[in-house]
Amino acid sequence: MDHEYFMRIAIEEAKKAYIKGEVPIGAVLVVKGEVIAKAHNLRELEQQVLNHAEILVIKEACEKIGFWRLDDSFLYSTVEPCVMCSGAIVQARVENVIYGASDSKNGCCGSKINLVNSGFFNHNANVISGVLAEECGLLMTNFFKELRKNKNSNEDRKCYKKI
Numbered sequence: 381m382d383h384e385y386f387m388r389i390a391i392e393e394a395k396k397a398y399i400k401g402e403v404p405i406g407a408v409l410v411v412k413g414e415v416i417a418k419a420h421n422l423r424e425l426e427q428q429v430l431n432h433a434e435i436l437v438i439k440e441a442c443e444k445i446g447f448w449r450l451d452d453s454f455l456y457s458t459v460e461p462c463v464m465c466s467g468a469i470v471q472a473r474v475e476n477v478i479y480g481a482s483d484s485k486n487g488c489c490g491s492k493i494n495l496v497n498s499g500f501f502n503h504n505a506n507v508i509s510g511v512l513a514e515e516c517g518l519l520m521t522n523f524f525k526e527l528r529k530n531k532n533s534n535e536d537r538k539c540y541k542k543i
């Protein structure tokens with residue numbers, strides 16, 4: 381598997397989120413070398429806490445495959461999955477998780493805790509971290525830098541007005 385190739389597709393998804401004013405995280409689900417689903421974070425636009433990129437990509441993949449088990453799949457995410465997404469990864473039996481930037485505050489694939497490969501549950505996923513990490517992380521850094529700048533200049537951002 382060419383992890384960088386698929387991570388670049390996830391990065392393109394993250395950029396779509398960025399443009400929409402969403403925290404720039406993208407995800408791709410691959411089975412047998414084929415992209416089954418692509419998604420990006422849509423939490424703010426839809427005011428839906430469940431709409432993380434990884435949850436959306438898992439949902440889309442299940443719909444396309446017509447089965448809830450995503451055996452032999454590779455889930456690519458630009459940022460380390462959170463507690464909710466890591467739970468979904470275990471539930472969906474995702475075989476491999478490949479992520480870009482680590483998330484020291486919320487990451488549950490090795491940073492805070494490793495839920496997807498803990499030995500506590502009936503499924504464990506392989507984890508590969510740090511694929512195009514710099515590029516993935518830079519999107520996040522730039523996004524939050526811009527967000528702070530805009531907040532400081534009192535420029536109203538529709539998506540973040542409640543923060």
Ligand SMILES: [Zn+2]
Nearest residue numbers: 432461462465
């Ligand atoms: Zn998440």
